[in-house]
Amino acid sequence: MIGDLANKIKESKIVGSDLEAVLLSVCALGDDKKEEDLSLILKLPELNISQIKEYQGTEQVKKFIFRPQNLSEYVGQEKAKKVIKTNLLKIKKLRPVHFLIDGLKGHGKSTLAKIIANSLDSECYEIIASEITLDKLTEIINWINTCEKLPIIFIDEIHGLDGKIIEILYPIMEDYKIEGKRIKPFVLIGATTEKNVLVQNYSPFVDRFQVQITLERYMVDDIVKILKQYKEKIYPEFKVDDNDLKTIAENCKFTPRIAISMLEDLLIIEKVEEVLDMHNIIIDGLDSVDIKILQILDKSEKPVGEEALAMMLGLSRKDYKFLHEAYLIEMGYMARGRTGRFITEKGKKVLEKLDKQS
Numbered sequence: 001m002i003g004d005l006a007n008k009i010k011e012s013k014i015v016g017s018d019l020e021a022v023l024l025s026v027c028a029l030g031d032d033k034k035e036e037d038l039s040l041i042l043k044l045p046e047l048n049i050s051q052i053k054e055y056q057g058t059e060q061v062k063k064f065i066f067r068p069q070n071l072s073e074y075v076g077q078e079k080a081k082k083v084i085k086t087n088l089l090k091i092k093k094l095r096p097v098h099f100l101i102d103g104l105k106g107h108g109k110s111t112l113a114k115i116i117a118n119s120l121d122s123e124c125y126e127i128i129a130s131e132i133t134l135d136k137l138t139e140i141i142n143w144i145n146t147c148e149k150l151p152i153i154f155i156d157e158i159h160g161l162d163g164k165i166i167e168i169l170y171p172i173m174e175d176y177k178i179e180g181k182r183i184k185p186f187v188l189i190g191a192t193t194e195k196n197v198l199v200q201n202y203s204p205f206v207d208r209f210q211v212q213i214t215l216e217r218y219m220v221d222d223i224v225k226i227l228k229q230y231k232e233k234i235y236p237e238f239k240v241d242d243n244d245l246k247t248i249a250e251n252c253k254f255t256p257r258i259a260i261s262m263l264e265d266l267l268i269i270e271k272v273e274e275v276l277d278m279h280n281i282i283i284d285g286l287d288s289v290d291i292k293i294l295q296i297l298d299k300s301e302k303p304v305g306e307e308a309l310a311m312m313l314g315l316s317r318k319d320y321k322f323l324h325e326a327y328l329i330e331m332g333y334m335a336r337g338r339t340g341r342f343i344t345e346k347g348k349k350v351l352e353k354l355d356k357q358s
């Protein structure tokens with residue numbers, strides 16, 4: 001019970017004075033605490049928007065970010081775009097279908113979900129999975145049933161859905177009914193960086209997404225195109241050198257979000273070498289953490305476990321895995337065996353090259 005409790009509190013990510021308040025309330029419950037009592041206590045107070053004073057001045061942000069609004073502005077991912085085009089027609093001519101989009105961080109999942117919604121005569125309800133409680137689900141279903149256009153529910157980080165919610169969603173997604181009550185036909189779009197978690201735990205849920213899209217790594221040319229388009233849309237008055245864009249594309253782990261952030265830095269500091277430096281790029285597109293991982297593996301006589309590596313680097317398991325390991329393995333610098341991770345010849349070569357440079 002104590003273990004359960006500790007885990008629940010840990011998962012709730014409550015800290016500081018809120019945590020103190022939670023602990024006091026839990027003590028006050030005495031020995032016969034019930035699951036429901038605990039959930040109530042762990043519910044953080046919601047932000048009271050009515051108390052926020054709106055800004056009355058005239059200053060405006062020029063244009064914050066640019067996000068592709070339609071499939072022709074969405075660069076690369078040709079396979080995904082083809083599948084989506086067919087299914088948009090299917091929705092218009094036949095019936096709604098559900099989409100599951102998986103891909104690495106910053107690779108354009110949310111952008112794609114919004115493009116799907118934009119391409120249909122729809123209204124979109126966007127929510128992060130961890131925010132969907134039973135009450136929220138009721139609210140969402142009522143929203144669907146009163147929506148005048150085609151309702152689209154976009155659930156981000158869908159691997160974070162509560163098991164209970166998933167069980168309720170199965171029949172709804174298939175029959176558009178809950179306990180005999182009809183639900184207006186809708187389109188569900190889920191985005192995830194961890195499809196494997198969903199498949200392992202809830203494979204029937206995954207099966208109910210008729211369209212499953214896995215985003216691919218971008219090529220250097222795709223990233224250059226993304227950067228050129230971004231610059232033209234938001235900062236047409238700035239000049240940038242094509243070679244600098246190529247350098248960014250080669251050093252951003254082929255990730256659009258990282259590339260865009262480097263581009264904005266380039267517009268300010270103008271020297272691409274300094275931009276790479278600011279982003280801790282050391283050599284061949286690898287950052288200081290990547291190099292440290294390779295050095296640890298190089299020194300170790302045995303393969304190293306994921307948890308141990310993350311701990312040595314002071315990273316969460318997720319950041320270790322998605323920001324570093326995925327890239328290093330895909331590019332062949334390290335590999336994953338049954339007993340742990342190890343460095344490859346290519347990994348050793350890059351360390352030697354670095355040694356020679358310094």
Ligand SMILES: Nc1ncnc2c1ncn2[C@@H]1O[C@H](COP(=O)(O)OP(=O)(O)OP(=O)(O)O)[C@@H](O)[C@H]1O
Pocket residue numbers: 065066067068073074075076077103104105106107108109110111112193226256257260
């Ligand atoms: N194919 C693309 N064409 C043009 N721009 C793109 C493309 N993919 C991503 N971008 C841009 O890169 C940035 C990150 O994309 P987005 O937020 O959609 O990624 P994400 O996969 O949802 O990331 P996260 O996993 O962190 O939620 C956005 O500014 C987006 O417009």
Ligand SMILES: [Mg+2]
Pocket residue numbers: 109110111156191
């Ligand atoms: Mg996203």
